[in-house]
Amino acid sequence: MASKGVVGMANKGPSYGLSRQVQDKIDSKYDPELEQILVEWITRQCGSTVGKPESGKMGFQAWLKDGCVLSELINSLFPGEKPVKKIQSSTMAFKQMEQISQFLNAAEKYGVTKTDMFQTVDLWEGKDLAAVQRTLSALGSLAVTKDEGTYNGDPNWFFKKAQENKREFTDEQLKAGKNVIGLQMGSNKGASQEGMSYGRQRQILQHH
Numbered sequence: 001m002a003s004k005g006v007v008g009m010a011n012k013g014p015s016y017g018l019s020r021q022v023q024d025k026i027d028s029k030y031d032p033e034l035e036q037i038l039v040e041w042i043t044r045q046c047g048s049t050v051g052k053p054e055s056g057k058m059g060f061q062a063w064l065k066d067g068c069v070l071s072e073l074i075n076s077l078f079p080g081e082k083p084v085k086k087i088q089s090s091t092m093a094f095k096q097m098e099q100i101s102q103f104l105n106a107a108e109k110y111g112v113t114k115t116d117m118f119q120t121v122d123l124w125e126g127k128d129l130a131a132v133q134r135t136l137s138a139l140g141s142l143a144v145t146k147d148e149g150t151y152n153g154d155p156n157w158f159f160k161k162a163q164e165n166k167r168e169f170t171d172e173q174l175k176a177g178k179n180v181i182g183l184q185m186g187s188n189k190g191a192s193q194e195g196m197s198y199g200r201q202r203q204i205l206q207h208h
Contacts, residue, residue, distance in 0.1 A: 029130035046072040067099025074106040
């Protein structure tokens, strides 16, 4: 088990300076309680065939990463014709991303707004799993609101969440978030990572 964790970390690669801080801010918005609700809802909605993830952010990402569970979920919410025609598990990156984008297109058709929509890389590369939670919460709220007889779960799960979210961020917090992103963009204009590592290599060669 331990070796699996090491591989996961190696694949992610190091994050430097401000980008690390920004990533920490994003990570801190990920809600473990909401994860439990979403897992419970998705398994009720799709049935036992989708299985259950290991608890925690990495497990949640791994469960949804190939887009199949998400596609099953969105299909289960449409009372008539199903929007995702082909759901096929694949180990190929582009196939998995394609399946995720089919889910996103169908979610938009269902009524999820663009501001509530995660980007494929948010899930596939684990860049912003809080955004994935946001999309799924919006989807749950819509399903409860539409009341088309397709929603399986406790209707209080999502109404409560939507109301809480509105109070989560003050103007000051939002401004602070923008400042951090602005600083990060500024720092990207400086030396690139390649340039820095090239400089280090030259120093090493000169010492020999």
